[in-house]
Amino acid sequence: MIDDGVVQSTIRDRIAVSTQTDPASGHAWASPHGHLPRPRLPNLTIDTPRKTEHITLPDHFVRCILVRGAQYFHGRAVLDVAVAELVQPSKSTRVPPFRIVFGHDDLRTQCTFLDSHEFPPATATTGVCIKHGDPLPSTTLCPPMLFAGVTLEKKQ
Secondary structure, X not given: OEEOOEEOOOOOOOOOOOOOXXXXXXXXXXXXXXXXXXXXXXXXXXXXXXXOOOOXXXXXXXXXXXXXXXXXXXXXXXXXXXXXXEEOOOOEEEEOOEEEEEOHHHHHHHEEEOOOOOOOOOOOOOEEOOOOOOEEOOOOEEOOEEEEOOOOOOOO
């Protein structure tokens, strides 16, 4: 765990416990004969902006409220958005759960993190995937995530 940029303690996998020298891989425990589970983050609650006067918002965007799971496949972030709403100039509507996939650079450019001085530092930062070094919201409460230019298609 890191506090004020200083490593306070190390998180180790059960796989690496026997040696105590390997850094944590971000994986949960897995049997020696099985595949390593993917790094994941469940139940990510998205904070809401307290003031939006100084923020220029697009005409329509998807505002995430709860990400049920976040995981990585070969350097691509997969966010399972459980609760979200489509915000338009005239109205806001709740959208069904959806999954969105981002590449390393896409997460920085397509996902807008609205952070301001009103957010405590711990909630206004993104974490880093231990395996790939990709950015990912890693706290249980993260700054508001807005996806602009996202088209949600209904399943047939």
